[in-house]
Amino acid sequence: MIWMWAVGLVIVLIIWLTIDFYFGKKWFRKRVALRNYPIQTGDLEFITDGQDFFKRLFKDINDSTSSIDILFYIVKNDALSEHFLKLLEQKAKEGIQVRLLCDWVGSFGLKRKRIKQLKANGVQFAFSNRPKPPFFFFTFQQRNHRKITIIDQKIAYIGGFNIGGEYIGRKLRLSPWRDYHLRLTGPGVSDLLKEFRMDWQAAGEKNTEPADSSVPNAGNGGIMHQFTFSDGVGLDEQLENELLKAKKSILIGSPYFIPTKRLLDALLKALKRGVHVSVIIPCKKDHPLVREAAYPFLQQILKAGANVYQFQAGFYHAKAIIIDHEKAIIGTANFDQRSVSLNFECDCFIYNPSFIQNVIMKEIQEDIRQSKIMTYKEAKKLDPATYAKAILAKTLLPLL
Known part of the structure; x- marks a missing residue:
């Protein structure tokens, strides 16, 4: 009898949290803008x-x-x-x-x-x-x-x-x-x-x-630079627009790779039209489930031809997007669903190819040299425990 009450309370709690989150987000999104x-x-x-x-x-x-x-x-x-x-x-x-x-x-x-x-x-x-x-x-x-x-x-x-x-x-x-x-x-x-x-x-x-x-x-x-401030609204669309405009290359550095469908589709479209896509992620993790949550997305971009680098020399916490070596985005937003749909973030768009290539890319190339390439086979072949965590992470994607 007690366990039935416990299960009932858990179900009520989940329903309440879901309703709170859904209507809270809907209410908030009407009142803010990028x-x-x-x-x-x-x-x-x-x-x-x-x-x-x-x-x-x-x-x-x-x-x-x-x-x-x-x-x-x-x-x-x-x-x-x-x-x-x-x-x-x-x-x-x-x-x-x-x-x-x-x-x-x-x-x-x-x-x-x-x-x-x-x-x-x-x-x-x-x-x-x-x-x-x-x-x-x-x-x-x-x-x-x-x-x-x-x-x-x-x-x-x-x-x-x-x-x-x-x-x-x-x-x-x-x-x-x-x-x-x-x-x-x-x-x-x-x-x-x-x-x-x-x-x-x-x-x-x-x-x-x-x-x-x-x-x-x-x-x-x-x-030349420009600041963008987001409160969980608008950043998704803005980053999608930048990715869709890429002609030669896209480089993404992020401790968490958990893109929204909009951003994942933009990367897949870029790969399809011949854009070179590279992603740097950490080998280590600082939060539960974030690595497991990334695997389904990494599998898709690897299968489509992207390069994924796992940083080996410590923990990689950097946030960067480089488009065609002509535009750089450096700031606080990770390449994940929490940053674009929940968090308050600030990013700096840099429009100076010389600074990007001679300063920013010089450091990023060093990070790539200290990274190991992830293959599609590695991303696809998950042990039972990791696979179970990936399934659990899938249910929590809006919060990761």
């Missing part, structure tokens, strides 16, 4: 090593004179994160406006006592994307996956690194960590600042400007 900012020119730096990233980031924070606005999906409870938080407290005590916004789920492990200390020491702190009624389950699944830093309204960062020791190799199972991040100066910084303010306000906080706020300089460089 936001494409104008094409800008400025200086871009491409950072792939965690040690280099934190060295540059912490120096820029330490040198700040007016404001620090930071949004991360994850801030850990470890030594590196504590150094980061103490640096923010130090700058706040100097009278600089410091705002730190973290995703509620991604940074849930951040101790509430530590948050109180931050606020007591002058750091303005808020959580983004807290679950809320009436669609609690759907809003619980929406993650602010952006990683944006704006310093003095003149320097900005965007990319795949979060704050934690694993990003500099302190989590041995995933070490060394490989990621792509951009540091930029120029008018594009104002676009990132505008979006940060929107997220800050959406978290229930008020926007205030430092006394010496100023417009970003144009920068010495002339790299």
